[in-house]
Amino acid sequence: MTRSGADAISADWVLPVDGPPIEGGRVRFEDGKLTEVGPGRAERHFADAAIVPGFVNAHSHLEYSVYAGFGDGMPFGPWIELHIERKARLGPEEMLAIARRGVADSLASGITTTADYAFSGASAAAAAELGLRAIVYLEVFGGDPGEARRQFDEKRGGFPESPLVQIGVSPHAPYSCSLEVYQWCLSLGIPVGTHLAESANENEWLEHGTGPLAAIAHILQPPTALRAVATLEPVLGPDLLCAHCVEVDADEIALLAARQVRVAHCPRSNALLGCGIAPLADLRAAGVVVGLGTDSPASAPSFDIFEEMRAAIYAARGRERRADALLAGDALTLATLSAARALRIDAEVGTLTPGKRADVTVVSLAGSPYHPVEDPAAAVVFGGSPERVLETIVDGQTRYTSEESIKWREVRSTASAARRRMLAPRQ
Numbered sequence: 001m002t003r004s005g006a007d008a009i010s011a012d013w014v015l016p017v018d019g020p021p022i023e024g025g026r027v028r029f030e031d032g033k034l035t036e037v038g039p040g041r042a043e044r045h046f047a048d049a050a051i052v053p054g055f056v057n058a059h060s061h062l063e064y065s066v067y068a069g070f071g072d073g074m075p076f077g078p079w080i081e082l083h084i085e086r087k088a089r090l091g092p093e094e095m096l097a098i099a100r101r102g103v104a105d106s107l108a109s110g111i112t113t114t115a116d117y118a119f120s121g122a123s124a125a126a127a128a129e130l131g132l133r134a135i136v137y138l139e140v141f142g143g144d145p146g147e148a149r150r151q152f153d154e155k156r157g158g159f160p161e162s163p164l165v166q167i168g169v170s171p172h173a174p175y176s177c178s179l180e181v182y183q184w185c186l187s188l189g190i191p192v193g194t195h196l197a198e199s200a201n202e203n204e205w206l207e208h209g210t211g212p213l214a215a216i217a218h219i220l221q222p223p224t225a226l227r228a229v230a231t232l233e234p235v236l237g238p239d240l241l242c243a244h245c246v247e248v249d250a251d252e253i254a255l256l257a258a259r260q261v262r263v264a265h266c267p268r269s270n271a272l273l274g275c276g277i278a279p280l281a282d283l284r285a286a287g288v289v290v291g292l293g294t295d296s297p298a299s300a301p302s303f304d305i306f307e308e309m310r311a312a313i314y315a316a317r318g319r320e321r322r323a324d325a326l327l328a329g330d331a332l333t334l335a336t337l338s339a340a341r342a343l344r345i346d347a348e349v350g351t352l353t354p355g356k357r358a359d360v361t362v363v364s365l366a367g368s369p370y371h372p373v374e375d376p377a378a379a380v381v382f383g384g385s386p387e388r389v390l391e392t393i394v395d396g397q398t399r400y401t402s403e404e405s406i407k408w409r410e411v412r413s414t415a416s417a418a419r420r421r422m423l424a425p426r427q
C-alpha cells in the first residue's frame with residue numbers, strides 16, 4: 001500500500017521534536033515533503049495515537065537480522081568465530097533475504113532512516129526495494145588501501161542507485177583496519193562510519209596484543225601500543241561517525257568533542273555483549289553529537305527502537321545515579337533529531353518541520369499504561385513498541401501498516417529459511 005501526492009494525517013498528539021507537543025495535531029505533506037505541522041484534524045485521523053518524526057537509527061546491520069542469540073554469553077573471540085563460520089554458509093540470495101527482513105523489522109518499528117554498516121552490500125538493495133531511507137556504509141577490512149578499494153568496488157557493484165539510499169564506506173574498527181585504510185576511506189568524499197572503543201578487549205589488544213581478541217590475531221591489525229581512540233587520533237574529525245565509544249576516558253571524550261566526531265550510542269548491544277555502559281552524559285556534556293542506534297540482532301537483539309530508547313534511559317540513569325540523567329523527551333530526541341545530526345542529514349529528516357522530507361511514524365497509545373496521556377513523549381518512549389506502530393511513512397509514501405500483509409509474511413519466512421541453514425549441524 002503506497003500513497004503519493006498530497007496527503008494529511010492527524011492524531012491526538014503530534015510531537016514535532018523541535019517544538020512543544022501539539023494536542024489535536026495534523027501533519028500535511030505533498031510530493032514527499034512536509035508542508036504543514038500544527039493543530040487541526042484530517043480525514044485520516046488516528047485516535048489515541050501520537051504522530052512522531054520517523055525514527056533515525058544511527059547504527060544497524062540489516063544483514064544480521066536473523067542472527068539473534070548466536071553465541072549468546074560466549075567470550076568475544078569464540079563469539080566472532082561462530083559468526084564468521086555461520087555467515088560463510090550464505091549465498092548472495094540469502095544475504096538479500098536476510099537484509100529484506102531487517103528492512104521490514106525496521107519499518108515495523110517506525111524507523112524511516114537507518115545508518116547501516118553492510119558486510120555484503122545486500123542491505124542497500126533491500127532498503128531501496130522496500131523503501132527505507134538509508135546510508136549504507138560498505139565494510140572494508142585489512143591494512144592495505146588497495147585491498148580495501150577492491151572490497152569496496154566489489155560490494156558497490158552489486159546494486160543500482162536509488163534516491164533513498166546513499167552509499168558510504170565503513171573501515172570496520174581500529175583493530176581490523178590500518179590508518180592508511182581509514183585515510184583512503186576519508187578521501188572518498190562519502191559518509192564514513194566505523195566502530196570505536198566498543199570494549200576493553202579492543203584497548204587491551206591494541207595496547208598490549210593480549211586478551212580475548214588475541215584468539216583471532218590472524219585477521220587483526222598488529223597492536224599499536226595505544227588505546228583505540230589514540231590509535232585513530234590522526235584521522236578523528238567531523239567526517240567520522242563512530243559506533244559505541246564505551247571505553248573512553250575523560251581526555252578521550254574531550255578529544256572526540258574537539259574533533260567533532262559523531263557517535264552512535266547502542267546501549268542494548270553494549271550491555272548484552274558485556275562491553276559496559278557508554279558515558280552518554282559525559283559525551284553530551286562535552287558537546288559530542290550522539291544519536292541512538294539499535295545495532296543488530298547479532299547482539300541487541302532486535303531493531304526495536306522503543307526498547308533502545310528505554311535501554312538508553314535505564315543505562316544513563318543507572319550510571320549517573322540520577323533520575324533526570326536522561327528524560328523521555330531526551331531519549332526521543334536521541335532517536336530522531338540527534339541521530340539525524342549524527343548522520344548529518346538533519347536538514348532533511350529528524351523532526352516534523354515543514355520543508356523536511358515526509359518521514360512520519362504513527363504510534364498507538366490505546367490501552368498503554370501511559371494512556372490517558374500526561375506527558376506524550378513519555379507515553380511514546382515508555383509505552384511504545386513495534387506492535388503499537390500503526391503506520392510508517394517514508395518520503396510521503398506509506399511503507400508499513402500494522403495490518404499484516406502477505407508481502408511481510410513472505411519476507412520473514414524466506415529469511416527464516418536462511419537462519420535454519422546457518423543453524424544446521426556442520427557437514
Ligand SMILES: [Zn+2]
Pocket residue numbers: 059060061117195243295
Ligand atoms: Zn556494528
